[in-house]
Amino acid sequence: MLIRDLTTPALLVDAADLEHNLATMSAALPGPRLRPHVKAHKCTALAKRQAAHGHRTFTCATIREMEGMAGVGLGDDLLLANEVVDATRLGRIRNARITVAVDSEATIDAAARGGVREVLIDVNVGLPRCGCATEDAGRLADLARRKGLNVRGVMGYEGHVVGLDQRSTRTQLCEQSMQLLLQAHALVGGDVVSAGGTGTYDCNTWANEIQAGSYALMDTAYAKLDLPFRRALCVLATVISVSPAYAVADCGLKALGMDHGNPSVDGATVLFCSDEHITFVPESPTHVGDRIRVWPAHIDPTVAYHDRLHIVEAERIVDTWPVDLRGW
Amino acid sequence: MLIRDLTTPALLVDAADLEHNLATMSAALPGPRLRPHVKAHKCTALAKRQAAHGHRTFTCATIREMEGMAGVGLGDDLLLANEVVDATRLGRIRNARITVAVDSEATIDAAARGGVREVLIDVNVGLPRCGCATEDAGRLADLARRKGLNVRGVMGYEGHVVGLDQRSTRTQLCEQSMQLLLQAHALVGGDVVSAGGTGTYDCNTWANEIQAGSYALMDTAYAKLDLPFRRALCVLATVISVSPAYAVADCGLKALGMDHGNPSVDGATVLFCSDEHITFVPESPTHVGDRIRVWPAHIDPTVAYHDRLHIVEAERIVDTWPVDLRGW
Incomplete structure (x- = not known):
């Protein structure tokens, strides 16, 4: 896949x-x-x-x-x-x-x-x-x-x-x-x-x-420190709407832990998130259907919203792991 | 129950x-x-x-x-x-x-x-x-x-x-x-x-x-407006630690949407939340094992962390409803 x-x-x-x-x-x-x-x-x-x-x-x-x-x-x-x-x-x-x-x-x-x-x-x-x-x-x-x-x-x-x-x-x-x-x-x-x-x-x-x-x-909060670890997890999102001033993708408050603030998008400025949306200003032309990678500010409450992790090598999904320790 | x-x-x-x-x-x-x-x-x-x-x-x-x-x-x-x-x-x-x-x-x-x-x-x-x-x-x-x-x-x-x-x-x-x-x-x-x-x-x-x-x-954000609706949902939590200056209960970032800020606790000042904790300053004596009610700032991303709603009348649970529309 x-x-x-x-x-x-x-x-x-x-x-x-x-x-x-x-x-x-x-x-x-x-x-x-x-x-x-x-x-x-x-x-x-x-x-x-x-x-x-x-x-x-x-x-x-x-x-x-x-x-x-x-x-x-x-x-x-x-x-x-x-x-x-x-x-x-x-x-x-x-x-x-x-x-x-x-x-x-x-x-x-x-x-x-x-x-x-x-x-x-x-x-x-x-x-x-x-x-x-x-x-x-x-x-x-x-x-x-x-x-x-x-x-x-x-x-x-x-x-x-x-x-x-x-x-x-x-x-x-x-x-x-x-x-x-x-x-x-x-x-x-x-x-x-x-x-x-x-x-x-x-x-x-x-x-x-x-x-x-x-x-x-890792996450963007820890990535600011001088640590030898790489940001290994992102949220894949799809651009669903583009206007002259900004673009919108389908990754919002229910896909991201927000206590450390907004996530980051490479080559873009994030304006805000709502329940199922992220509104961002891209630096280069962006089209409906484009995929973007959203980097969460805090990893723990981000993963807790999702039921699986897709393990990827380049464009290929090599494994899918259940997030099986959720709940109390 | x-x-x-x-x-x-x-x-x-x-x-x-x-x-x-x-x-x-x-x-x-x-x-x-x-x-x-x-x-x-x-x-x-x-x-x-x-x-x-x-x-x-x-x-x-x-x-x-x-x-x-x-x-x-x-x-x-x-x-x-x-x-x-x-x-x-x-x-x-x-x-x-x-x-x-x-x-x-x-x-x-x-x-x-x-x-x-x-x-x-x-x-x-x-x-x-x-x-x-x-x-x-x-x-x-x-x-x-x-x-x-x-x-x-x-x-x-x-x-x-x-x-x-x-x-x-x-x-x-x-x-x-x-x-x-x-x-x-x-x-x-x-x-x-x-x-x-x-x-x-x-x-x-x-x-x-x-x-x-x-x-x-409802939630605490909407409750600030002059609306005729009541806050009907809270997160029940248990006090797990008490020190002279504050108390800690088991309800944190993985149980609460945080984009609108900290939740509220009646009769207490909330200091901060971490993954599985809320630290708060209670106005009256609080003991390990006490139950508290935590009022989320934003309802949508709070419910999305949980797999069921318990419907209550006074101290009795009269029904339990699955949160069955989560995920994408």
Whole structure:
């Protein structure tokens, strides 16, 4: 099948760029040094490619992602890097090693009650989101152990740092965050110090595993940073209307994560998106029926709108992978 | 089943508020005066409720929506209010009256080639998106008729007007837009003058049918206007982490359309959303495990992330409707 035969909008993944990204990352962070985050792609076929590059430990953001990864035999060591109040479904997952993040008595209770056996203490390292205070980590670890849970260590996501432009600033703020995490680790014990993302994959030298996910497909937000990863995913769209001042294609708010702003179109200025449209000013003559490639600003909520990824080599579709980890 | 038994995030639709909205709209625009737009809810069960209120003509934004509506017997008069370059799938739909918007020779060709028999000439009435120039509408109608298509009339969406705060401004700019549409109609002929949206449903007195969709479920953007419709849909979320300064619930960028900005939480200030989280500052004590209701800023791209709507009366779930018109 050829790209031109696709119904649009459709997600295209360049096979060579994806392979470049996976190989580059696994050279920098081999095996368990990387715990790939599946939330960015929500696709077990892509996770299998990451496994083929030597990574057998994975990070998830939802229970559904955990269930789906275990279901396809990628359950050697699955971390739900998020708090849950009801761990019943997690406790029911078979043929997988399941670890869940906890940051409170209530989430520790939920893990124990739900039949989960292993936890990480989630520590707030500067992002105003989940995670306990550093000084509270030891108390929570003791509580978890008293409830019979194996406390494997700590995690702390420097999400306020990973997207910063300057590498020197990223490194400096990452160190501050990781000092907090290491202080917590000293109180908690265990083997795991889990942190990081695509923007700090090589400057975070304090954590012993990095939870990067966006590196595989990338987006325009991460592409602004000085990273060795290529933008591997775009949304293919068809031009449906052309006026003297602008053109319109069939890729809108229901095909694109918009929290990081408008997507980009090569050789064009994007004016705005509506539900099923993108209005843009092309630099060269554009005609109804032309295909364009729209580069999303944020990969994770873009992929979550689609049910499949088309893997392409030049104009040929060489594989189609279901986005099978959607929903909750 | 009770709301407290739901996995979160989950879409809740208040049955009474939905009914209020449907009844209010059908009283103002009975029968074919309203051509409900299904893109806002993408749910044939909800469309059947609209049909029960007397509306048998519907508006769609995608071919998938057209196919789905015809498939459940709601195909009396379906308008695809959008241009398509390949109308083959439209031409194959059986047991339905199919009309498609056209605004160029290429889209007229596509309709004729694809086996579609009826079209509306789509006119640009001020929104920089699809639609031909007013003065071009007659030429395109003639071309369509020469190709054997039945030209039913015109459509033109005043999308730059529907969201404006002041009713007087909306009415004034709506009139300007509709003067353009009526000029085009004089050149085109036919019975249909189709336009409008929830924000102009009662001030657009020039079109003979209104394409409103958001009125059924509403969102915080439309709730700012002086409209008689109630916010009927929210995203139920669970608080998973509480710190002294803020709380975090499990409803993020993959559960919310974000192009109109952050959602709202009653009795709280929303700080930001990330993929699976909303961080907010509650005004009253909040605990892990509490349920909160998150009000999306834009309904259409919110619903498109979810696979079902839960219809609720107080704390009870009285029905669950699939969001069955997603995708393309």
